[in-house]
Amino acid sequence: MSESREIARFGGMRLFFVPASHPTADLEIVAAWLGLAVWLGFLFAPLDLVAGFFPECRFRAATGMACMTCGTTRAFLALGDGEFLQAMRMNPLVTLLSLLGLLYVPVAWFVWLARRPRPRLGFTSRRAAWIFAVVAAVLVLVNWSFLIVDGR
Numbered sequence: 001m002s003e004s005r006e007i008a009r010f011g012g013m014r015l016f017f018v019p020a021s022h023p024t025a026d027l028e029i030v031a032a033w034l035g036l037a038v039w040l041g042f043l044f045a046p047l048d049l050v051a052g053f054f055p056e057c058r059f060r061a062a063t064g065m066a067c068m069t070c071g072t073t074r075a076f077l078a079l080g081d082g083e084f085l086q087a088m089r090m091n092p093l094v095t096l097l098s099l100l101g102l103l104y105v106p107v108a109w110f111v112w113l114a115r116r117p118r119p120r121l122g123f124t125s126r127r128a129a130w131i132f133a134v135v136a137a138v139l140v141l142v143n144w145s146f147l148i149v150d151g152r
Contacts, residue, residue, distance in 0.1 A: 013123060014124055015121060018118050020115040022118065028111050035102060036105065039105060042080045051076075066148050066152035068143070070152040071147060071152045074091075075098070094143075
């Protein structure tokens with residue numbers, strides 16, 4: 001397989017596969033190793049001890065409000081303890097994106113080691129890319145609003 005092969009289209013996005021020789025194929029190597037490190041960290045690292053090394057939030061110190069990533073460390077600690085709902089309360093967007101990333105780890109290992117085509121998402125038009133960017137920005141702002149209102 002030497003070219004990209006489209007699998008599906010939905011809205012303004014398309015799912016396609018690129019060959020293992022594609023310039024972006026190294027993404028799966030990074031995702032596989034980084035994902036393995038994160039999985040092992042969740043399973044074996046003393047996350048409560050590690051959390052103490054993170055500095056205090058400068059944005060919160062300066063403004064008294066939660067920053068956009070407020071609650072991320074606590075969300076990771078909750079995920080490490082298997083407390084999904086608590087993690088969602090700490091920072092819903094970070095929790096969901098982290099779980100999606102961790103779910104991709106086995107896929108990354110498989111396609112890398114088996115030299116299989118790599119799945120990719122792309123946009124069908126510039127307009128679709130802009131819509132995606134606006135939706136992403138709205139999600140970030142809604143998440144940040146939640147953190148502020150909830151008193152992070």
